[in-house]
Amino acid sequence: MKRSFVLIIFTMLALSVSAQKYMTKNGFISFFSHTPMEDITADNNQVAGIVDISTGELVFQVLIKSFHFERALMEEHFNENYMDSEKFPKSSFKGKITNLASLDLKKPGTYDVVAEGQLTIRDVTKPVTVKGTLEVTATGINTSAKFKIVPEDYNIAIPGVVRDKIAKDLEVTVIMKYSPM
Amino acid sequence: MKTRTKTVLIIVGFLILAGAATGFYLFNLKAKDLTKVKPDYVITATDLLKAFEEDEVSAAARYVGKTVEVNGEIGAVTQGEDNSLNVALKTGSDFSAVICTVPLGAAAGSPEVGKQVTVRGECSGYLMDVLLKNCVIISQ
Numbered sequence: 001m002k003r004s005f006v007l008i009i010f011t012m013l014a015l016s017v018s019a020q021k022y023m024t025k026n027g028f029i030s031f032f033s034h035t036p037m038e039d040i041t042a043d044n045n046q047v048a049g050i051v052d053i054s055t056g057e058l059v060f061q062v063l064i065k066s067f068h069f070e071r072a073l074m075e076e077h078f079n080e081n082y083m084d085s086e087k088f089p090k091s092s093f094k095g096k097i098t099n100l101a102s103l104d105l106k107k108p109g110t111y112d113v114v115a116e117g118q119l120t121i122r123d124v125t126k127p128v129t130v131k132g133t134l135e136v137t138a139t140g141i142n143t144s145a146k147f148k149i150v151p152e153d154y155n156i157a158i159p160g161v162v163r164d165k166i167a168k169d170l171e172v173t174v175i176m177k178y179s180p181m
Numbered sequence: 182m183k184t185r186t187k188t189v190l191i192i193v194g195f196l197i198l199a200g201a202a203t204g205f206y207l208f209n210l211k212a213k214d215l216t217k218v219k220p221d222y223v224i225t226a227t228d229l230l231k232a233f234e235e236d237e238v239s240a241a242a243r244y245v246g247k248t249v250e251v252n253g254e255i256g257a258v259t260q261g262e263d264n265s266l267n268v269a270l271k272t273g274s275d276f277s278a279v280i281c282t283v284p285l286g287a288a289a290g291s292p293e294v295g296k297q298v299t300v301r302g303e304c305s306g307y308l309m310d311v312l313l314k315n316c317v318i319i320s321q
């Protein structure tokens with residue numbers, strides 16, 4: 001997994017010198033579960049990602065163990081019972097902005113974007129389509145998006161005894177602030 | 182009611198209360214404050230990265246989930262969306278660092294680029310960098 005990610009990075013680097021590639025190692029992903037019984041949030045500030053605004057290609061990768069919960073016991077259950085993070089330590093997204101042709105990213109501003117790609121969690125890969133924004137600033141590119149995932153789609157088994165405490169679909173927030181490579 | 186039955190009921194009641202209190206305590210337990218935890222490993226940022234670059238599987242088995250104390254020079258400091266700090270320690274590599282996330286409210290001092298620091302955190306593993314979470318900066 002690591003080798004393939006490094007390979008993707010170097011392939012993207014090698015493809016074109018003039019391409020406009022931006023990178024971050026401090027991206028943010030959080031997920032939020034709301035039920036009448038309990039709200040649960042987990043944050044991760046160590047997301048690595050690259051966006052190429054000449055082709056619209058996007059890739060990011062995250063360590064499951066980097067998610068931080070308010071309560072230690074939740075973090076332990078998340079890693080050991082639900083995500084099996086020793087066996088499946090990483091998750092990734094690889095995709096493309098599909099409406100790039102209609103955007104003029106040479107101008108600073110905030111643009112609505114749609115990204116389509118493959119989301120991999122616990123070695124299960126599913127196609128996802130995500131709406132978000134892309135902001136061109138003087139110093140780089142910021143992207144943000146919110147979307148929902150269903151744990152069971154990724155073979156995450158939630159025991160019946162806690163099923164009522166965890167939402168059927170989790171809201172995922174992704175905020176990336178990229179700098180030029 | 183016989184004295185013996187009463188005693189048994191009191192003991193059972195006490196055990197139920199103690200169990201509920203322990204459960205409540207464990208349920209609400211926050212992440213450990215690592216300023217008070219003895220590290221499992223003490224290592225330089227350069228050596229920690231080297232361990233993962235040379236053999237990620239054995240380095241993960243050794244360090245992931247453990248409390249690791251890392252010494253190094255700060256190469257970058259960035260603020261996260263949840264107001265945590267990401268402190269990147271130099272490793273001698275142009276591309277990879279040891280990135281330590283210090284949560285809001287944890288001991289951070291005043292991290293600045295160029296300072297030599299000792300950071301204690303829980304190792305999460307290796308992406309392009311070695312990542313540590315729940316960090317505290319214990320000396321600078």
